[in-house]
Amino acid sequence: MKWEDVSDTQCSIARSSAVLSDRWTLLILSDFFLGVRRFEMFQQRLGMSRTTLANRLTRLEEHGVVRLQQYQTNPDRYEYRLTAKGLDLHPVIATIVGWGDKHYAGEDGPPIIHQHKTCGADIHAVLACPECGETIGPSDIVARAREDAPGRPSVERRPVVSA
Amino acid sequence: MKWEDVSDTQCSIARSSAVLSDRWTLLILSDFFLGVRRFEMFQQRLGMSRTTLANRLTRLEEHGVVRLQQYQTNPDRYEYRLTAKGLDLHPVIATIVGWGDKHYAGEDGPPIIHQHKTCGADIHAVLACPECGETIGPSDIVARAREDAPGRPSVERRPVVSA
DNA sequence: GAGGTTAGTCCAAAAATTGGACTTTGTCGA
DNA sequence: TCGACAAAGTCCAATTTTTGGACTAACCTC
Secondary structure, eight states, X not given: OOHHHHTTSXXXXXXXXXXXXXXXXXXXXXXXXXXXXXXXXXXXXXOOOHHHHHHHHHXXXXXXXXXXXXXXXXXXXXXXXXXXXXXXXXXXXXXXXXXXXXXXXOTTOOSEEEEEXXXXXXXOOEEEOTTTXXXXXXXXXXXXXXXXXXXXXXXXXXOSSOO | OOHHHHTTSSOHHHHHHHHHOSTTHHXXXXXXXXXXXXXXXXXXXXXXXXXXXXXXXXXXXXXXXXXXXXXXXXXXXXXXXXXXHHHTTHHHHHHHHHHHHHHHOXXXXXXEEEEETTTOOBOOXXXXXXXXXXXXXXXGEEEEESSOOTTOOOOOOOOSSOO
């Protein structure tokens, strides 16, 4: 399968991956959530090639994750801002950061600390069911295919957690 | 910056990205959480090249996200299983699927429905603070750098949500 | 008019990905 | 005993992507 075709499937994670899954996009988005908005700042902080950065920002814009907003005239210049759709990615970034904090923090702990504004607790964000409020793990979810994607071999669903 | 060097930083999302951020890894992990364990099954379901699949599985194993487990002898054959560290990625995959469901589901809704086992509700997983139980959005978190990564321009933290 | 700032574009070299054929080890059926 | 089959890869040349650095464009300030 060519990578281009991935985004044509109806699978939610495949379509998301077509936007998010490359070397740099998650890092760019993470910087967005720290308040970064401009090309030069991204480039300096991430150290990535200018070509690829321009391509990624354009792609994020095409997908409606960010939009361009003018911040000066003479000359006209634009910065990138997260859209509502982009802000919806916050849980994704937060859970990835949480995973990294847990498994890759050195002796000194993670370099950035996240605190919950209202209660002050250090956050290691967890998933919760919006209905009953319980926290959710891999075994707490039943995945039910409404229809198998055409041509994709279906999975005989097996326990994910080993005995 | 070469991509290799990204994983050497102490930034949690950078180190996570070094494992997760490429075209296929998130899709592979998603299949793991649906119960897929074997090379041929991944290859058939994802349609990716065998070379890249082998590389990805090896990398996931090197990073301790999956491990090889023998499932037969004569000839010896092994399948891949998520480790505890791999299972910890569940919130990451769940939030990405949730984002895709919200923003890319067609008229018919998402192809796979996720239900909470204990309460039966359809899940659109949300982030919650483990201390106080409140749900968390981008503005509810204070990010505080303990130290700025050496050589990385620091961000003057600006509001992420536009006025 | 020289030098600075910001947001890119352009290019050739290097690295990663692709599709398909091939390998290995051992089954099973005729 | 021979041929076909299965699973989990490896190998290779062609294609695609990424990289680093130089360059451009528009306007400012000194």
